[in-house]
Amino acid sequence: MPVTDSVAIADGRIIALGEDDVSSVRGEHTEVLDLGGATMLPGFVDAHIHPVMGGLRRVQCDLSELHDLCAYRDRISDYAATHPEAPWVLGGGWYGDVFDGGFPDRRELDSLVPDRPAALGSHDGHGVWVNSAALAAAGITDETPDPPGGHILRDAEGVATGMLVESAADLVYDVIPPVEPGEVRAALLDAQSYLHSLGVVAWQDAAVGEALGLPDCYDLYCELAESGALTARVTGDLWWYPDRDLDQIESMTKRRDALSDNGLTFSATAVKIIQDGVCENFTAALTRSYHQHPHEHGMSFIEPQQLRRVVAALDTAGFDVHLHAVGDRAVRESLDAFSDTANADDRRHQIAHIDLITPEDVARMRDTGVIANIQPLWAREDPVLVETKLPFLDEDHQNWHFAFGSLAEAGVPLAMGSDWPVSSPDPLWGVHTAVNRTAPAGDPHAQDEHSQTVPLLAEQGIDIDAALHAYTIGAARAARLDEFCGSIEVGKDASLVVLDADPMTADPRHLSDIRVREVFVRGVRV
Template sequence: MPVADRIYRGGTIHTMDPMTPTTDAVAIYAGTIIAIGDANCTAATGPDTEVIDLNGRTLIPGFHDAHAHPVLGGLGMVECNLDDIHGYQPYLDRIAEYADEHPDDEWVLGSGWYGDVFTDGFPHRRDLDSVVSDRPASITSHDAHGTWVNTRALEVAGITRDTPDPDGGRIVKDAEGNPIGLLFESAAELVTGLFPPKTPADVELALRNSQDYFHSIGIVGWQDAGVGVLTGSPVDTFHPYISTAEDGRFASKVTAALWWDRAVPYAQQIETVKERRATIQGIDGNRRRGGLQATVVKIMLDGVCENLTGALKRSYRGHDHEHGLLMFEADELNEIVSGLEANDFDVHIHAVGDNALKLAVDALTQNGGPSPARRHQVAHLDIADPAELARMAEAGIIANVQPLWARRDSVLVDTKLPLLHEDQQSHHFIFASMRDAGVRLSFGSDWPVSSPDPIWGMHVAVNRTAPHNDPHGQDDVAQNEPLLGDEKITVGQALRAYTVDAAYANGFDDVSGSIAVGKSADFAILDRDPFEVVPGDLGDILVETTVSAGEVVYQRS
């Protein structure tokens, strides 16, 4: 055994390794764990070994995010960012302030609004006109499925009462047929295609900023759920990922889920994802140290329930003929999945509604189910029929879910639940049912749709209520009335879903996600033990230190 570079002891260490669930010391050498347990670590101690006293704090494996959009999140951080506020007037004040501070920008761009603050859940161009009228403005919703624009932006884009809905999108119009300034799904491209172009350098900066942010909340690895030219992306993000990896700037374990572009013919798209995977495989790197891999392809199958585009088996309540949107018909989806399986890709399908979930599971099991080597996953599963969960468990399909959404916040209560029948509501973010059915849960954030903070996500998974400090869950209902309280899971299950099982979904569980000899030294040091705090205070825990492959990448001041 080599002499350790560093040893951590003096606190509780939760390993997420069932063979040794807890220990009292861990030793690392060259970024790799070489010993656990006080006796073994003492044997690895030399005169130059640095010993870190945890002083009663808690050390856990570093978190992984199984579904995020760090390019969009990173770009949003330098535009008009509404993520940290909630309210009609606060939004307008922030936008007005940003516009005043950027008088030379051709467009006023931003993101992060929640629909519940607007009348009927929809913003109007007049709202935006009141603070920006001299130039076009476009503000993307927090979930990236809606784009709020002002009158000038509609004029520049040539969108009028006579403009038809594009394939896969919707231009929201009032009772007189006039566009109100809200564009859903692909309709946003009528405007986003006119933005001043982002450069690869802009995207590289966004990735670095996002990585720093992730490190500050204990995240050491992520899966970008759509690398390419996905809806809402201002640039092809693949090339900036390549340049960042070639420059050795990823101090994280990163999986690029290559975006399946529905506008590109099938045969051409298959060749594109194969070529992109080969390009990434050609980059030198040590998987224990971090870097980039492309083992997954992301398919967007439906939209979201809040704007009636999530694909449901039963119609939306109050909208008898509306079942949502499918981006692919069943035969087309089956062909795509078969082609990807034949080329050894993992498949990651966005399926919010129960009909989309059924079609996704049909496609992923059409050939008898994925091979044990595949990490197929369905993302979101807002409304999940228990029959589909049984099929997922039998086939080994991962439920890639976003725990922060499973609470009764105002956006859910005001803009989503009214659209769902009672039976649909009863199958809403049913994490315990997924667990009991034997489905593997892997947690992600969908950031910037919602906060990527794993501590907040764990809080909601365990309590089914909002964390104390979440600006989007400050009302009494969100804080105190659980959403389907029987669907809560334990702290241990939530932590596993953010560590070893998220690393599994990302394809890095062989080197990360748990604390075991031979794995990468990927840790988060917490100010308190999540297994010991009162459950209602779980979201108040702070990350003190983040270590990625033995390197301290974040230290709270």
């Protein structure tokens, strides 16, 4: 990551670095911008994000900036009252720790939305809270069996509670009226403006296809790129449908190849596969049982031998593979699958999340060259972690929790992303947490003193240089965008962020206080 004092830009590209070279290309019509002591970095790249979901949530019943049951009740009631024309009340962003037992109940939502179906996704995207009308609309009764890869939660009497986990959520998503194309377009453009305001100039969309209850946005990305409205550079990860066979690779290849060498800001060079769930609902796949739950080991959504076949076929077809693996068993199954790939053509295979990992698999990641696609904002002792996750992990699992430091020390390439709207897409908040292992002061989900002062495994923190690298060139490489962005180098896009303080010299405890002053995308101030 070169350091310089001057940058020259023409036609959206960096053409010179350093005062002498910059002076030699300055002309009478050159616009000169003096930063006045501010710090300019390459624009941030988010290696794992869901912008359509994030954009839609901003215009639906958005609970993501709240962390209190009374506040949830008020927001849901107000939204329902101000949107009487909506056939369903939709939204999400709730956190389980505000509810008794860690999960919401349909009766609570029945009291808030008694007149129509309501479906509110959890903040992590691995469950949905629905009312009785939504259960009825989906045909879910107390006798409905759990679908493969999912759970319909039930109370002690066997009554469905209105909490649907993993693939069970699809039973409701399948009957929700589809979002209008105009709404999806507006949501993606709104998300782009929001991300630009945080200094994000490029991203990897981790679900391009009919996934997570959302429409396929491949054609929309193509349209926006062709019109010039997609100012960010985006790599779309084509969604792997686990209920389909290897023949889906043919259509994926056509989608990827249709975008090759056309100069657009959108490409589709990767495939996203979900291998497990999350620890909070016992669906993350663990090598040992959940603490005090001896019969719960989580779920492998794809049988390990089949996963190996899928990954090998995608690698042969020239795709980068982006695997969601939260539990240490899912990480191991992912590494087993990657061990069969030749990796001869500069693949950018990656494992996302890696909440838990064993020491031996840290070494395996280094040896296979797989990128650790990590979400740094999760690595702190906030109420969600302390109340709804840590109690279910044994001591050894807790000691290898978000092991960023061990991964970095071993030489595993790091890329950072937010998983927005699961968590805030603010890169400076992510950098702060990666370094300090504590929560940013402004985070509404961690306003207690413990979250902001007591680090989660302080030895697993990484230094500021490594964190910035992972949120710029590391993330750009994971998204196969490092030709264009991620560092300030001649020939790359002039996609840059100006900060009001230098993160390299700032007090690490106050990294999240740094603010974005200006953002440029290919030389244009956005």
